[in-house]
Amino acid sequence: MNGPSVVLSAEGLSKRFGGLKAVQQVSFKVYAGEILAVIGPNGAGKTTLLNLLSGVYRPSEGRLTLLGRDITQSSMEARCHAGLGRAFQIVRPFGEMTVHENVTVGALFGTPGMRLAHARELAQSLLERTGLAALADRPAHELTLLQDKRMEVARALATQPQVLLLDEVMAGLRPAEAQEAVALVRSVRDSGVSVLFIEHIMPVVRDLADRVVVMDQGQVMAEGSYRDVTSNPLVVAAYLGTEPELGAGELHA
Template structure:
């Protein structure tokens, strides 16, 4: 997938981020940029530090060292709420809506939380628009606990979008979905990006990474192993050894060759 024209100033910039838990260095010296209109994938084996990185970006964790900038502003020491109000949204892998509240009410809460001073009427109107955008409007009055897994995932994205983010963090939103459902989720992320939101997502499913990501950051043992386009990183010997394996690398290498030849 070809990258959009990047602005000169990244929307999100991580500089030498590190996080230590006691004697364990979970993330070490992570640096990357996310630009306007871009979809950036973070991949790597289990235990590579991907979710810890997302927790650092969203403000759930504070880094031991390093700096994070959002739209040129230092947000390293800001809370999750403060980062959210500045335009950083997150959808979690394990979806935890308010189960007894309706789908519409769940998204309305996100709209009220995202921007201070939003009236209930405005928040409900914004929530309804997002239900239509995510394909959930037919389920607006249904309690959230009655949704299917795919609908749960859509609700999680809708709630995150309700905060009006400029940058959206997605933690394995395809997990547990069937292939057809994953393709629906891919199309939803594309529409999010087309609507002006830059996306950073963690994913294990390589065809999803191939189809969605403009660039890919590969992590291993808490560090960045490689950065580049999908076609570039799947050919990296270190990535093959640490994550893909020789059999899988030959398969994704053929995919990358086809995609590169097609001009994607």
């Protein structure tokens, strides 16, 4: 019996900045219908990895495939058109444009040749999905942090990705707001979009991730379920900076 198909595959990705090895021989797969978390202490190389995946950086070594297509040397725009979307940690909306217009821009960028009327319809449907329909005509600069995060996800979804990259979208949210964001990410996966996300809030990782990849010093040091990786002595040591005692318990970041 065949398992789930691979939608995104990294093979031996490395990135050097002069003498600094920011990412070293990182390999992993994202499967259809999966939510994959990438965690690690500060400076582990997580954001550099996300920049390699999305095309901000080109790898020094390695190969990246999306839906079976080699995108290692593709531009950010080409990766977006091929089905890779990204929502950023720091949201930079077009502040004087409305929320609806911001998401419409995402739709037009993601699908070359899309008619404006279709882009507007897609944007409206995404605002409804992300709980922002009532704010569609409000200038983006008036949004709260949680609303900003929702709009950022809506803009990324407007590009109609098959795989969505999320960069610490829970950062700065209160616990209740973070749980709303968790529900939103689950709904994205349930719509057929695979998700890879970076996160420091361990309860969010626990509640959301199907699998977890742990990075430290630019390398993958563990991979598996949340329970598996948080009980791994090497992972505990990387987070706490000490050799863990037996039964050290759950990590908190």
